[in-house]
Amino acid sequence: xxxxxxxxxxxxxxxxxxxVSEDYKGVSGKYFDNDKGTFGKAHQxxxxxxxLNQLVLLTDQILSR
Numbered sequence: 001x002x003x004x005x006x007x008x009x010x011x012x013x014x015x016x017x018x019x020v021s022e023d024y025k026g027v028s029g030k031y032f033d034n035d036k037g038t039f040g041k042a043h044q045x046x047x048x049x050x051x052l053n054q055l056v057l058l059t060d061q062i063l064s065r
Contacts, residue, residue, distance in 0.1 A: 031042040
């Protein structure tokens with residue numbers, strides 16, 4: 001995995017690789033941890049249906065103002 005942490009656009013370049021590189025072809029629906037630079041599990045709240053529904057409702061409320 002190539003992450004050029006010392007360069008301003010290094011991570012943007014890496015995200016571009018994730019989107020178009022053959023190395024990641026077929027990789028979908030996985031969480032990429034920007035801090036660790038690897039695929040892994042998201043925060044436990046991301047898997048909580050109640051919290052997800054609350055987030056959607058609050059987002060809709062904010063956007064409808």
